[in-house]
Amino acid sequence: MINLQNIMETINMIEKEKLDIRTITMGISLLDCCDSDGAAARRKIYDKITQRAEKLVKVGQDIETEFGIPIINKRVSVTPIAMVAQACSEQSYMAFAETLDKAADTVGINFIGGFSALVQKGCTKGDRILLDSIPEALAATKNVCASVNVACTKSGINMDAVRHMGEIIKKTAWLTREKESIGCAKLVVFANAVEDNPFMAGAFHGAGEAECVINVGVSGPGVVKAALESLKGESFDVVAETIKRTAFKITRVGQLIAHEASARLGVPFGIVDLSLAPTPAVGDSVARILEEMGLEVCGCHGTTAALALLNDAVKKGGVMASCHVGGLSGAFIPVSEDEGMIEAVGCGALSLDKLEAMTCVCSVGLDMVAVPGDTSSATLSAIIADEAAIGVINNKTTGVRIIPVYGKTVGQQAEFGGLLGRAPIMPVNRYSSEAFINRGGRIPAPIHSFKN
């Protein structure tokens, strides 16, 4: 029988420590919407999304009311549009982005992911058209998120695509220059992208997925921090155990909500993503958990070890709490979306180089990092290449969501607003990577033996 203490613990987690369900994301396959006539394909896409996700927002709100836990986002991810659109002969996929945007508005969601291409080994005709359409698509739509997978452990790094992505990011920043280059905040460049990620901006519904599934992303950095507050001076054995227990509880709620949403929508349950996802709100920060472990400021020496422990303990606790775990599952470190990270960058404790080291042990990568607007496309590509190399060699997902904020430089700040937060502009290395990036071609897949 549940006792009063258990009930108060749950209520405190929700009310004081900001435990919430970060997203219920419906993954919808659009593979049956291919058509040699682009307009017909878009009609099918619009109809399918609006029919399948018609009740998504309402069901999310009902569950929120009955269980008393906030469900922050209801979203949709779709099959990478490059796969669907290339059956038609159009030379730009802008119209497809507009269709996704309209469908998102109709069903009342704030983001739809899947304006994507998987080019880790090479580009098809459709992939090229999609990549070229990204800047205009992100500038002209407000709900559409794009992602491009440029590398994977099995096939290496497509350096032509890496070079191209640097240029695409620069162009997107220019086209959205009136709004702090915010278009780049809706674009992720991945290595080892996962097919069932419910979190934006990198969500898409992979080709190996079912017709329609419900994936849920949980959150709760504040709950983990609160649990550690009573452990001052205790050993890491105790810290790791406490994080595991807390992650278990958080994930159990995610599992419950995922099953409830899946039953009410008549759509199979896919996965729970165990991620600790911060927001710019005070008390909802991953950086503050690391500091609670004993670091003066996030970014000082010891941060990578602290993050490694956190990430691993979250996975261990969460895996037992859910029947299917997937997505990115771990601790996110998006700079602009984490109040503690923003402060750490502001006071000079957290550099881009340290962030890169942290991405070796966290669940995603360089996320929501703002850099000077005059950063060259070759430098952006080189940052992507470094991050992809970490993912490919270590057999993990890494991503880059970087914003060269037009007209701004080190010392200034970009304000994105809402969940995207604000980001101090971080300096990049001033030496050139141009000749390196201009080589193009592919970096071969790594060997999986002789691990040292």
Add this chain to the structure above:
Amino acid sequence: MRAFVTVIGGDKVGIIYGVTSVFKETNVNVLDMNQTIMGGVFTMMVLVDLEKMNTDFQGLKSRLEEAGKQLAVSIRIQREDIFNSMHQI
């Protein structure tokens, strides 16, 4: 469907009466009840059965919130499952 109603706030005469009156009006049956003063704060949890209630969940929730306002306490209602899944394996 079963749910936990939790009442937290300053102690005064009539809180239990005020809350259970809503249950009577909405035909909600009380299965278990536990009340104490924690750190000087009135704290109560009530396990209720909603099978035969004569309103919907949102309706009951609004009535309880209204009663909470009049009694100057905070009243929440949440389905039992969220506590079970978090605290029981």
